[in-house]
Amino acid sequence: MEAADVFLPVIAWCRTRQSQDSQAEARRQKRRLKLLAVQRLRLKKLRETWRLREKVYKQSKLRRLCSHDTWMKAITHQFLRDHRRKRPKVWLHPRTSDWWENTAATFTDQEWLQHFRVSRETFSYLCATLNPKLRRQDTNYRLCIPLEKRVALTLYKLAHPCDYRTVADLFAVGVASVCHCVHEFCTVVIEVLKPQLVVTPNKFQLDNIEECFHHTYQIPQCIGVLDSMNITISRPPHLNSEKPDGDSYLAILFQAVVDDKGLFWDLSMSCPTWVNDNSGELLVCEDFSTRMHNVCRTDSSCVVIGDAGYPSKNWLLKPSTNVSWLTAEQELLNTQIIAARSVAHYAFERLKGRWRCLSRRNDCNVEIVKDMVETCCVLHNLCEKNNDMCLPDWIGQEPLQTVDENPQKNSESFDDLLQLIQDSAE
Template identity: 35%
Template sequence: KEQQQSRRSRSTRQKYEQQSSKRKTLIIMEGAEVVARSAEWWKVVVSTFSDEQWVQNFRMSKETFTYLCQRVQPAMEKQDVNYRLCVPLQQRVAIAVWKLATNADYRSIAHLFGVSRSTACKCLKAFCSAVEDILLPEAIQFPNGLPHCVGAIDGSHIPILAPQEYHTQYYNRKGWYSIVLQAVMDGKGLFWNVFAGLPGSMHDARVLRRSGLWNMADRLFGGQHRVIGDHDWGYYILGDAAHPQTSWLMKPFMDNGRLTEEQTNFNVKLSRARVGRWRCLLRRNDCNLDTVKSVVITCCVLHNLCESHGEDFREEWAEPVLFNQPDAPLQDGADTGVAARAALMSHLTN
């Protein structure tokens, strides 16, 4: 009997397993007639994954995945009873994480995990909702005990399908539809402030002014002060040329071809971070507009979770960007933090 089960396991694995030389991940070929909808792949194949295979497929170790399931369990157990009884919690979380990690279409995911497309969609929405309710408040926080530079801010355009309403507002300068993710990341590579969902046609400076970060600036950055040169200032973050210069937001000098060596070196120090663990942020997302916003926030939370659990990002996960990010026009108007930037430049170069 054990030999029969062993042969059945090997047969099932051979049936479902195809190694992608590009992604190094177990995939199911879309449209393959040999694939019938069943839960065998999840129950038989995934249970035999090595530690390496688990990380390659789910972008985190099995230990972190188990921890994630435990944390979202209270919220996800309150969801629709019909599909909750049919699909175990870990399988529902795996479906959502697989979607976020691969951005595969719902049809492929449904066949792979042995569920219907509507169930796969429900799993993603329920998981993202649980992450936002339970993990977001503790995972995205203002850093404590850090130097006066508490992070770097950047905007990223997330590709989406054209919305049915007001679609022209989501058409960005590069000629594709997107929503904007504004994120602030600290020196440890953790997000401590995220804001997503505004249309892709909106300027970075306008996105900033409509975000909670702008409204909370005085409270967040007006704490401890430090004298640098002749300037007395508090916490600050680093931005790019599209952001307004303020006492708490340092942006690079405009490169007009005549920058001094000090100014050039200052600009080099303003580096931007990139998230490549979750492919759904790099490719056009087929979810509706409300779900896309939730997906983006969830990916930021999962990034922090993986980083805090020591999950290494693998260079082979990085893919060429299919949608080039729009170049935001330079921010016009009076800069209120020019003196602070000059003092900081002098401090960094001396």
């Protein structure tokens, strides 16, 4: 009984203590849950705050970028507007082309020949032959100059001693366009037509030329006549030599060999040099002498007739200069040589008569001047082969009398010399 009385309070106290501990643990657990909920709520609010701040930052950054992009676009637009090429007030200057389209279209054959120095058939041949090289296409900005007009204005420029502006006003084009058309036409003619029209004769052609000279002038083994002319030019900027005297002028020496029909078959030109009216004849370059030597010594000893002022060459036949000691045979040979040289003289007169640009000072570049001279020679051969007329007023004298299309010598002087030879022989 006493033992039970002792343990019962202890057991009651333990139970009470256990109940208190359980309640305290429940309160602590409740407090921990409450603190955890508060922490979660605080973290949630913090995340929302950072998310809002990040959104605001992105929006402000985007606004700054947009404003910077707009600012850069404005600066770029202003820069381009200030530095762009100013639009011309007149893109294409209005011109009237009545002369070419209306007046030239009504020309008679004689008037056409007078203005362009070639017949209509030769003009059509030039347009058809040079069309692959000179053909141009229209663009979205402007129409190209027609091929016929480009060929016509070039022929007019070569045929008349006028400047580029005169040709530009006639054909209703710009001055720069005239320069370009002339240079392009000359380049294409040299490339396409020169290999066909200005070539060294072959063996059969040389035999025909030799036979013609022998039949007409009694000069055997002659295959051509050598002559030259001076093309006056302006002083190039790179030329350092001074003018030697007051009578000298700057020129390009043009030298050519002519056959029995007055056609050029070899052309040579020198560099610009100071010349005067008393300058002697020169051989333009060593290459020319080599070519003549190769042609004349290919199969037989042929010769080329030249003036007495040329230097002595084994392929060059010149008249005797010591006229006070000439025999009748030498005087006869001199007369024959002079008569044969009239072929080259007349060919050069027809060349200068057709293409008057060769008779005045040329202000173009030296290389362009040479191309223009070669083009004129090619066109001369083309006109001669097509039997285009060469009017007497172009050369200022009546054409030489011809027999079988060859210049004829003065028969009376030859008869007198032949009679003198016969008398001396008796």
